[in-house]
Amino acid sequence: MNQPIPALVRSRDQAGSREHYAWRALTMFNLYRFLVAGGMVMLFELNLGPSFLGQERPDLYRHTTAIYLLLSLLAVPLLYRRQPSVRSQVVIMVLIDIACITLAMHASGGVSTGLGMLLGVSITTTSLLLARPWSLTFAALASVAIVSEQTWSFLAGLRSINTFTQAGILGATFFAMSALALMLARRIRETEAAAEASRVSLAKLERLNEHIIQYMNAGVLVVDKQQQIQLINHAAWTLLGMPNAVQQKPVDEVSPALLKQLRHWRRNPDMKGEPFRLANTGPDLLPAFTSLGTDQQLTLIFLEDTSKTTQQATQMKLASLGRLTASIAHEIRNPLGALSHAAQLLKESPDIGPADQRLVDIIEKHSARMNNIIENILQISQRRPSKPERIAVAAFLQSFVDDFKLGRSPAPEIVADVNPRDIVVQCDVGQLIQVLTNLCENGIRYSIRKVNRPLLELHAGVDKGNGRPFLDVIDHGEGINPEVAEKMFEPFFTTSSKGLGLGLYLARELCEANQAQLNYLPIPSGGTCFRISFAPAQRTVPAQ
Numbered sequence: 001m002n003q004p005i006p007a008l009v010r011s012r013d014q015a016g017s018r019e020h021y022a023w024r025a026l027t028m029f030n031l032y033r034f035l036v037a038g039g040m041v042m043l044f045e046l047n048l049g050p051s052f053l054g055q056e057r058p059d060l061y062r063h064t065t066a067i068y069l070l071l072s073l074l075a076v077p078l079l080y081r082r083q084p085s086v087r088s089q090v091v092i093m094v095l096i097d098i099a100c101i102t103l104a105m106h107a108s109g110g111v112s113t114g115l116g117m118l119l120g121v122s123i124t125t126t127s128l129l130l131a132r133p134w135s136l137t138f139a140a141l142a143s144v145a146i147v148s149e150q151t152w153s154f155l156a157g158l159r160s161i162n163t164f165t166q167a168g169i170l171g172a173t174f175f176a177m178s179a180l181a182l183m184l185a186r187r188i189r190e191t192e193a194a195a196e197a198s199r200v201s202l203a204k205l206e207r208l209n210e211h212i213i214q215y216m217n218a219g220v221l222v223v224d225k226q227q228q229i230q231l232i233n234h235a236a237w238t239l240l241g242m243p244n245a246v247q248q249k250p251v252d253e254v255s256p257a258l259l260k261q262l263r264h265w266r267r268n269p270d271m272k273g274e275p276f277r278l279a280n281t282g283p284d285l286l287p288a289f290t291s292l293g294t295d296q297q298l299t300l301i302f303l304e305d306t307s308k309t310t311q312q313a314t315q316m317k318l319a320s321l322g323r324l325t326a327s328i329a330h331e332i333r334n335p336l337g338a339l340s341h342a343a344q345l346l347k348e349s350p351d352i353g354p355a356d357q358r359l360v361d362i363i364e365k366h367s368a369r370m371n372n373i374i375e376n377i378l379q380i381s382q383r384r385p386s387k388p389e390r391i392a393v394a395a396f397l398q399s400f401v402d403d404f405k406l407g408r409s410p411a412p413e414i415v416a417d418v419n420p421r422d423i424v425v426q427c428d429v430g431q432l433i434q435v436l437t438n439l440c441e442n443g444i445r446y447s448i449r450k451v452n453r454p455l456l457e458l459h460a461g462v463d464k465g466n467g468r469p470f471l472d473v474i475d476h477g478e479g480i481n482p483e484v485a486e487k488m489f490e491p492f493f494t495t496s497s498k499g500l501g502l503g504l505y506l507a508r509e510l511c512e513a514n515q516a517q518l519n520y521l522p523i524p525s526g527g528t529c530f531r532i533s534f535a536p537a538q539r540t541v542p543a544q
Contacts, residue, residue, distance in 0.1 A: 022086045022129060023079070026093075029125045030075050033093065036118060037069035040104060052109045056158065061107035068100035090129050094138050097122040102145040110153050111166045116146050123174050127181030128188075139178040143171030219285075219303030222292070227251045227259060230298065238536050239285055239303050241278050241466035258287060262299065265289040275306055278466060283517065332370070340367040386428040386513045393425060393460045393471065394418040400433060401458070404440060412444050412454040419461050425469050425534040427514045432532075435507040435518070439473040439530050442503065446477025446528065463533070471532045472521070480528055485520050 043049025044061060054061030078089060097119060105115040119142045127135035150167040153159040213220050219236030223229055229249050237246060240254050251259040257276040265271050273287035284306040292298040343363040346352060352360065397416045405411050444454040457474040480488065487493045491505040504518075511518040511532060521529040 027079050034072040037072050040065045052113050054107050057107040064103040071096050094122045094126050098142050098145050102149050106149045116170050120177050123178050124181045127178045128185050135178045139174045142174045146170050221301040223299045225297050236303050388426045391425050393423040394421050414456045416458040423469050431510045435510050438503045438507050443475030447475045450477050468536050469534045472529050474529045476527050
């Protein structure tokens with residue numbers, strides 16, 4: 001569904017707000033008219049008011065005030081339905097006021113009674129609610145009505161010529177009140193425009209701040225005194241596993257580990273945050289806390305994915321290692337090559353005995369091993385930067401399995417399962433192939449040791465806890481000792497006399513270079529599972 005443009009929505013809201021206040025003002029004006037009409041009727045009928053009310057023409061006064069009261073009552077349903085428009089109803093009300101009050105004034109003794117001043121409120125209301133031409137027009141109509149009444153009464157012999165002065169002063173008063181009301185209305189509109197401009201400017205700054213916060217790489221949360229989440233940006237929502245209905249949700253329902261550190265920080269504000277994980281395969285998150293205000297009613301929490309920092313440190317480490325290994329390789333390869341070549345020549349000599357032949361074999365074997373060590377170190381230090389691209393996991397695994405089986409004897413028995421089938425990840429294809437090749441070769445080797453068959457399982461899916469796509473490599477070997485599992489990702493750590501201890505280390509480094517994680521998951525029934533957890537899939541924050 002197409003959503004309204006924000007600027008248009010705000011414009012409609014502002015117009016609606018102004019119209020709402022106009023209707024409220026018009027309702028109050030009609031209430032004033034009803035009270036005036038009701039008061040005039042009650043004072044006359046109960047003989048409670050001044051004696052001049054209706055003294056000259058009681059019947060005209062009675063009928064006029066009764067009609068005035070009835071018309072003010074009939075305006076109520078029109079105001080409730082808001083039909084016709086504000087302008088139309090103002091015009092109708094003011095015309096009724098001019099006619100009824102002028103007639104009541106005529107029936108009571110003319111301009112000297114002071115009833116004409118009641119028109120001043122109507123003229124002022126018109127000036128405040130309508131534009132200048134309308135307000136001046138009604139001021140002129142009221143003045144003409146007053147002067148016409150005075151002229152009619154004078155010609156009928158009911159008034160003296162001196163009362164024309166009072167009529168003229170009252171008419172001038174109407175124009176003065178109209179002019180003052182117009183000035184006040186203009187000042188109100190200018191103040192409203194300035195306030196609206198300030199509001200728009202503040203709204204723009206607020207939207208800019210929200211935009212900056214939402215698209216920051218660091219996660220940002222605001223938590224109140226009751227540990228309720230009041231604000232969260234997209235990065236924090238992603239790092240915390242993309243929970244549903246996160247706002248106004250307790251922190252402990254999202255991350256108990258984060259709540260524990262928050263409570264420790266509130267007791268000791270000098271405490272530094274410690275990295276934690278939401279799950280075994282989740283990223284390492286480093287929190288930082290700061291108080292918004294002096295009473296800690298609101299706490300600002302920054303969450304940083306330390307894997308990016310680790311990746312940068314790894315790149316620096318590998319760059320240094322690259323420079324070191326380049327010089328080492330230059331110094332070692334030449335004598336190592338000469339030593340290996342000499343051993344080959346010595347092996348071909350007819351004068352060498354069986355005992356010496358065994359020594360030559362040892363020289364060749366260890367020369368080859370030293371060369372492999374140098375090649376592996378160079379492979380780590382000179383690794384090219386990753387170039388992530390979108391990979392359809394189902395098609396990729398099918399192609400990888402077919403290529404992996406080629407030329408291997410016995411042929412590996414690999415079961416590949418992808419659920420759901422449309423999983424897409426971001427990763428460097430070449431580096432992912434390198435990681436999987438290493439893991440699959442290890443898995444097949446350990447499966448053969450236990451079941452005498454090269455069995456392997458590849459399972460891809462999406463973690464329901466954090467929404468991250470994963471790929472499991474499972475073998476049917478004997479599993480890994482917990483003590484070994486803690487160290488197996490360290491460089492040069494190996495339990496095999498033939499291994500170099502760089503395979504798993506290199507695989508984890510390649511995963512981190514692609515913002516993925518490689519973790520070992522123990523299987524109680526036996527075997528080994530290595531899980532590659534890819535970067536979270538891009539999703540939209542759910543509506544709150």
